[in-house]
Amino acid sequence: MSGAALVWARLTPAGRILAVLLPVLAVGGALTTALLIVFGGAIAATIGANLPIVRFLAASVITFLITVPTAFLLIYMEMKIIALMNLRIGPDRIGPAGAVMSIVHGLKVLMKEDYTPPSVDVPVFTLAPVVVYLASFMTVMVIPFAPELTSVGLELGLLYFFAIGGLGVVGLMMAGWSSFNKYSLLGGIRAAAQAISYEIPLTLSVVGIVILTGTLSLPKIVAAQSGSLLDWFIFRQPLAAIIFFIAITAEANRTPFDNTEADQEIVAGFATEYSGMRFGFFFFAEYVNVFIVSALFSAVFLGGSNAPLVLPFHPEIIINLGSLGIMLPILAGIAPVIGTLVCAAPIWFASSRIKTWQALVAGFLIFGGLSTAAIGFWAWAMIPALGNLIWFLIKTFSLVFVFVWMRGTLPRARIDQLMGFAWKWLLPASLLNIFATALAVLLTTSGGN
């Protein structure tokens, strides 16, 4: 036993993780294979018979899983972009240009001590981060990434979105109260006041769109903007778009409305007493929320997955891979070699100072880039969902960039100005928008009946 302990003590942390993971993976993989061979037919039949349930479960699991890399990506984006705006370098240690930095941050959060202060209300204190994270992940379910890629195409999607999105503030209040700390309590109270005040203009601003489209379903709202660029609701409902944008900024607690965790005023607000992974949940939920509100804005106002301009030609590339037969694996093995040599040759001939291996590496990279582009173009032409998804993500991440930009630029609003702005300006403006839209619809349709 002491020999095993000695070996264990000499392992690096990565080695320990591998030493635990590899046997588990080997045994698990073998067991899974055996089970699949024995029960595969029955499992396939069960899945086929319960396709809606299986589809729902798979969609839930996938949406739950994609929130984590999304949060990592957004955290890295924010660190890097704000650093560039501040004329700093930002993260540059781990990975190319520090790209793995946020993942390492996540691991660090996992390893930290998860401390529960002695005076807190333990069950409420423990459940609060879970509620916050759950509320943000449940709203991902209805985001229409593409017409074919909506996990749950709820008929009342927009209502569901606002309803579940409002649950997050309950978690913030639970955290603020249970921490037994004045700063936390102030953060929770601010979160509640802000969420209630901005939820009203947020909900009222989309009523104009609901009047125009006659539906609350997000895929149908996206489909209603499928014509030209001018069909996007940001051009048909500009006032609503402005109100909506301000309100989602407040709902996601982003600068200039991040009074709930204003670190110069109230330490970290509701999250003051949290540490370790429980703080990580709040942190993750904040960034997932940024992604969600950006996705909602791009779905409701920026046409969602619709392309801003329709390409004049529609490429049709049909390659029947099966007809190649045995040549397919041979070609797949030879093509990279020949491609690399062909791409490396001009570099090698261009200058005698370039060494052979440098030319080969450069050729491999060029060939890799070219073939990736070709495969990507083929996939984009063949799979419409991919093109839609790419448009959706471009719009969403442009908005995420705008949020980061605002954080790097704008100072924080004062809390009473914040509340007064919601009640005195945004609420009347959103009511005005509803009246104007309803009047326009009435005037344009009353001639018909």
Add this chain to the structure above:
Amino acid sequence: MIAGHLEPYLVLSSLLFSIGAFGFLARRNAISMLMSIEVMLNAVNLAALAFGAFMPTLAGQGVAFALLIIAVAAAEATVGLAIVIAIYRNRKTPLVDEYDAMRQ
């Protein structure tokens, strides 16, 4: 079959209503009393929705009634909580049996 009949919903609604009534009568804290009122209103909502769902002649009316109740409950909660906070500002207590200025 329980969920396919009207009666279980009505029984649930009446039990919920009695729980809310007890809370309203017995609690000392004004905010607790408001919460009990919300529970009672929800019991009424559940009964209305159950009737609307099971009675063919009431199709759609249960939903309309429930939506109106929710709107009224929102107004009631706003004014009720504003009153509680206004009284709290003067008397420094949320307990209703200490609001006895008229008795002294």
Add this chain to the structure above:
Amino acid sequence: MPLPPTIPFIGITWADALFLLLGGVVLGSATLVVLGRDIIRNGLMLILTLGALAGIYVVLGASIVAGAQVLVYIGAISVLILFAIMLTQSKSASAQLNFQTQALPAALASALIGILLAVALGATQWGSTVYNDTPDPAGTATAAAVLFGPWLLAFEVASVLILAAVIGGIYLAMKPAESEEIEA
């Protein structure tokens, strides 16, 4: 091999199981709302009650009411209640006596009300059609036709009531000396 119509080993249908689960959560958490000592936990239990009731509304096929329930009741009213609790409570206040002296008669009276209502409602022959537990897709349209047709007056009265509540809330929250207003 589709899912069996009833849950294995227990023998009740899935809709029944959902109803029993949600109903149990509703009753249990509502009891905790009125009996619990810590008032902030009462508020959180109220949220749980309202959420489980929203689930029952979905079982009843009224998903628009479930959405409005979560949006208005949980997202606004419960948060307002928690807000008011945080403004008016201190941690020591929860250790005080929670019930009035009339708690015992109140318990008897409300138990009587509950039993009477439950027995009367459960025993009446309502002559209702058995609901086939699939949500009616036209339910929202039907409800809208009712709400904006014969019930339009009630709708308008409700909106006037909300306007009055907004004005009343602002007036009550106004500080007496200054005219500066605080939205609570």
